Amino acid sequence: DPYQFDPKRPGYFAVRSAKPFNAEPPLNVLADSWLTPNELFYIRNHLPVPDIQPDEYELEIEGFGIKNPIKLSLKELKEKFPKHTICVAIQCAGNRRSEMTKVKQVRGLYWGGAAISNANWSGAKLVDVLKYCDADLNDPNIKHIVFDGADTDATGSSYGASVPAETALDGLNQFILAYEMNGVDIPRDHGYPVRLIAPGIVGARNVKWLNKITLSDEESHSHWQRKDYKGFSPNVDWDNVDFEKSPSIQEMPIQSAICDPVDGSTVTPNANGFITVKGYAWSGGGRKVVRVDVSPDGGSNWITADLEQEDTPLNRTYSWTLWKADIPVASLKQGSNFQVVCKAIDSSYNNQPENVEPIWNLRGVLTNSWHRINLKLT
Ligand code: MTE
Ligand code: MO
Known part of the structure; x- marks a missing residue:
């Protein structure tokens, strides 16, 4: 072996x-x-x-x-x-x-x-x-x-x-x-x-x-x-x-994902009717993440996330950005299903694509469409 x-x-x-x-x-x-x-x-x-x-x-x-x-x-x-x-x-x-x-x-x-x-x-x-x-x-x-x-x-x-x-x-x-x-x-x-x-x-x-x-x-x-x-x-x-x-992949496109909660979980809002969502964002070629948008409803409304990142120049940032957002769920009925989405923007104002279908490729590389997770309210 x-x-x-x-x-x-x-x-x-x-x-x-x-x-x-x-x-x-x-x-x-x-x-x-x-x-x-x-x-x-x-x-x-x-x-x-x-x-x-x-x-x-x-x-x-x-x-x-x-x-x-x-x-x-x-x-x-x-x-x-x-x-x-x-x-x-x-x-x-x-x-x-x-x-x-x-x-x-x-x-x-x-x-x-x-x-x-x-x-x-x-x-x-x-x-x-x-x-x-x-x-x-x-x-x-x-x-x-x-x-x-x-x-x-x-x-x-x-x-x-x-x-x-x-x-x-x-x-x-x-x-x-x-x-x-x-x-x-x-x-x-x-x-x-x-x-x-x-x-x-x-x-x-x-x-x-x-x-x-x-x-x-x-x-x-x-x-x-x-x-x-x-x-x-x-x-x-x-x-x-x-x-x-095709050229070999070198720099990578703008990326972000929701880490917590994970797809499919059941969540309980806090006393004020919010849930906290956390994740990462990163872009290739040293481009800094300048914003992360989080949607509580599949992409209709957006909340700007708080960013944790290094104090590095806009075009020389190689570390990732961690982000956090409190999203309102008070208007949702108990037990209802909803979709949380995130997308990031880098210093060249590159956006993530909305859906994965148009970027499908046979090796399954460069997946950077909006990250969507489906949650259920307790
Ligand atoms: N280098 C060597 N020598 N052998 C490998 O298999 N994998 C590459 C790269 N460097 C690889 C390598 C790939 S595809 C990736 S994504 C990264 O190493 C992963 O680094 P990590 O295992 O430290 O996360
Ligand atoms: Mo890899």
Whole structure:
């Protein structure tokens, strides 16, 4: 069993696949903490978790603009470069896929709304490490930065991904080679000892167990870069899909979801006739969430939620926003059913689409329609 050396996991996760291990925390606790505790952070593995000894770890760096390929140990990564900490939410492209698959079957793990989490990540800046390698970053051949993981399949090929060079090398974007998650060593499931943190970029490119960086003139050749994690029109299905026709997902669209109460619950209003609704919101590319609207009646009336977020610039916000709203239910009869909806707006005034049907795609990625939950009053 190639998975026999995987770490032990706590029982409270909703497991979407056991081998490889894929799991999300219970949605109703996700919005309780601004920083997702490491033990609650969703886990998305494609392969067995590698068992890397810290003193054997090596990061290889090569490619265009680099005369002499270099290898760095974990110790060097920690000692030679300033330690930089940044708060970044990571979201899987498949987050909320279970809602899309209800419209029409899609291929992929049956994720609910908790395939997203938020943490402080510390490590060396990618640009600092490349400067140390004497990389000539003006080399016109450098078009993509390719990241490879130490996790491999039965044939020996590893997980890999790439990000356009202009995104990854923009100092303001703060790509980091992280060795700490919320102040402690990154847990094995999340990439011990080193993972890439690509702020504002889809989870799939945040390569865990990072052991090689290549400055390349083309995208990663990995299956997950070229034949997966791409969006398509609802008219494209498995008999006519051409993966070369869509760009790989990098930044993600505006997203929000209600975490508490959960869909299908029965709720009791407080003495003033209100119920409290909580959730998260996030957008890709560093765009900040500027507003979250919550509807107590399926989208006819709206209430503006209170936001909890970092004091970061409008176009450089990589952490998530937590939100809360008290919605009035006093006018509803006891025992009646009602639908609560949320939608977020980012700093480019991007909105979430009202329904999931027009954004349906065969892989069930990029689900970001209004999040709707049906509740019942006691
Ligand atoms: N990196 C490696 N080496 N192997 C993987 O399977 N999964 C990717 C990404 N990095 C993956 C990886 C995907 S699809 C996601 S969504 C994130 O890691 C999940 O990170 P997490 O498990 O820390 O939440
Ligand atoms: Mo993912």
